Amino acid sequence: MDFNFTEEQTMIRDSLARLIREQYDFDTRRKVVASKDGWRPEMWAQFAELGLLAAPFSEEDGGLGGGPIDAMVVMEEFGKGLVVEPFLQTVVLAGGFLKRGTTAQKEDHLAALVSGERVFAFAYAEPKGRYNLADLSTTAKKSGSDYVINGHKAVVVGAPWASHLIVTARTGGAQRDAKGVGVFIVPKDAKGVTTRDYPTVDGRRASEVYFENVTVGADAVIGEDSLGLVEQVTDEAIAALCAEACGAMKVANAQTVDYAKTRKQFGTPIGKFQVLQHRMADMFIEAEQSVSMTYMATLKLDEDEVARKKAASAAKVRIGQAGRFVGQQAIQIHGGMGMTDELAIGHYFKRLTMIDSELGNVDHHLKRYTDLSAADVAVAAE
C-alpha cells in the first residue's frame, strides 16, 4: 500500500499550480466567466502544451502514460482555482469513452483531444431522467449502417465550447432498461443538432441540446448496448469530480480561517471564539476525510465492478455532504461579506453546491450504495 505521488505527478501539480496562480487569479476568472465566450481557448491550448490533456492516457493512445491518479491531481488544482474549462467533460468523460473505442476513433478523435484541437461534452442527462444513466427518451434508430438520433439532452455542461458531443441514446429496450443504452460521437455541427446555450450558476456554460433526425455513421458508434461502459466512465468522472471538490474545500477552508483571524467583533478576532474554532475544525476534518475518500475511489477504479461502484458512490456521498457543509459554514463565518459576489468564497460555495448534484447527488448515491450492499449480501448468502 502506497499513498505517494510519482515525480511526474508532483511535477504536473506544481506547474499547474503555478499556471493557475499566475493566470487564473480570482479577478481574471470573474472577467472571463462574465465575458461573451465564458472561457479562454488560449488557456485550453496552454493546458494541452503542459501535457495535462495527455496526462491520463496510455502512451499507445498518444498520452503520457498516466491514469486516474494524474486526472485526480489535475482536478484538485482545478478545484482550487475554480477553473471552468471542460477538463472533466473532455478528458475524463469523452476521453474515457474514446480510449475504449476503435482504433479509428482513437486515431481521429483521441489524438485531436490530446492536442487540444477538439473539445467534447457529455450529453447524457435528460429533462426527466434525473441521475439515472439508463433513463433515456432519446432514441438512436438503426437505418442501414447508420443511426438516426432524436431527443433532448439537458444541462450539457461545456457544450457551448464543444466541437463534439458524446451522446447516450436508446438503441433498444424500454425507457430505463439496462439493455439498449447506446453511446455515440456526434459532431456538434451535424445536421439536425440545435442548442440553447446558457450560463450555469457556478460560472460554467451549458446547453440544452436537441437532436432532430440526426444521422451518424458506423464510425460514430462507441457502443450499442453499453450501460456498463457508461457506468465505468462516469465512476471515473465521479472520482475526478471528488478531487475537484477537495481542492475547492481546501481553499474555502483556508480563506475562512484567514478571514476569521482578521475580522473583529466585540473587539476580538472572531477566530478566537470557540464555537467558530470548532466549526472550522469540523470543516477541516470534512476536507481531510474527502481527500481520503477521493484516494480510495480513485484507487479502486480498476477493481471488480461492485467494489468500484460502491467506492465511487461512497466517495460521492461523503463529498456531497462535506462540500455542502464546508460551503455553508464558510458563508456563515464570513457573515454578510460571504453573501457578496465580490468575494471568492461565495463562488467556492456555489461550485461545491453544484458538485453535489453533478453525476448523482447524496441521495442517489446513498441508494446506489445501499442497493449494491444488499446485492453483495445476497450473493454472499448463496
Next chain:
Amino acid sequence: MNLEFSPEEIAFREEVRTFIEQNYPRELVGLGNREDLTREQFLAWHKILGKKGWSAPAWPKKYGGTGWTSTQRYIWSEENARVDALMPLPFGISMVAPVIYTFGNEEQKARHLPGILSGDVWWCQGYSEPGAGSDLASLKTTAVRDGDYYVLNGQKTWTTLAQHADWGFFLCRTDPSAKQQEGISFILVDMKTPGIEVRPIKLIDGTHEVNETWLTDVRVPVENLVGEENKGWTYAKFLLAHERSGIAGVARSKRGIERLRSIASQETLDGTPLISTTDFARKISQLEIDLTALEFTELRTLASEAAGHGPGPESSILKIKGTEIQQRLTELTLEAVGNYGAPYARGMDQSGSNEIGVGPEYSNFAADSYFNMRKTSIYGGSNEIQRNIISKMILGL
C-alpha cells in the same frame, strides 16, 4: 499510489490468521466487547502475544517491538478484530511505554519495559482529577521532594481498571509557583505503596470500569521520575498523541457493522427484515461510508508515520471520527434490537438467575454498550478538546 498488498503482506496475513486461530483462548471467544472481565481474562491474550514477541506492534524493535510496517500493523489489527480479540490494554503498551523508552533512563527501560511486553505488569493512568478533566493542566495533586523521595498528595479520578493495577503513571505538580503547564512531573508509582486507596465508581451501564484514586503521603523514590522534573507536560502531550493514534478502532468498528448487519437481517419490521427497509439500510450505508472515510484517513496517517512523521495533531481527527462512529454503531445496534434493548442482562446476572438475558443473545448487551460508549467522546481529551487542538495547532486560530 496503490492499494495492493504485496505477496509478503498476503503471506503475513496468512501467518497472523493462523496464529490467532491456533492460539486465541477459546474461553475468551465472544467476550471481546465486554468491560467486566477478570484480570486473568484481560491479560490472557496479551501474555500469549508477549511470548510470541507480538504484544507491541508499534514499538521500535530494539525495545521489543515487532518491526512491522504500518501496513502489517493494519493487517494485524484487522485480523484480531475478525475474532473480536481482547487486545492488550493501552495503558502499558501504548501509553506509558512510549514515554519510558523515549524520555526515560536506561534503568527505567530495563526495569519496566519487559513486564509491559509480557503482560505481567498491569498499568493504570493517573491523569484526570475531579477538578481537572479535559483541562488537564489545572491538576492539583502534589509531589513534594523529601530527600530521596517524592511525597504525593491528592486525588485522581477515572482511573480505568486501577483495581487490577500493579503500577500507575501519575502527573503531579512539583512546582506550585510555576505557570499552569510548567511545574508538572511524570512519576511512576508502585500501586502497593502505602497511602494509595482505590475506590470503585459504578458507571451507567452497571460496570466497575473506573475508580477514584486517593493519594495520602505516598512516598515514591525519586528514581521513579521520568525525564526531567517539571517537564511532565511535554511527556503528557506526547502520550496523548500516541493514545489518539490507536483510538480510531477501524477494524473493530468494521466488525461491529458486520454484527449490526447480521442483527438487522434477523430482526423484522412488518415481516420484512430490518436490513431490507430503506430507512435502516441507508443508516447502515451512511455509517459504513463514514467508516471508510475514517479508514482511509487512518491509512494516510499510518503512511505518513511510516515516512518518519510522528503522530501529530492530525490524530485528533482519528479520535473524533473514530469515537463518533463507535457511538453511532452502538446506537444503531440498540435501535436494531427494538424492544429487547430494555431487559437488563447484568441485573439478572446479579439476581442469581442462571440464564443471562431474555430475547435474542445479540440483544443482551446492546443498551449497555451504547451507554458505555458515550465515554469515548469524553476520555482521552474530550472531542471538544480535540477540536481545540485542530483549531490551534493546525489552523492557527
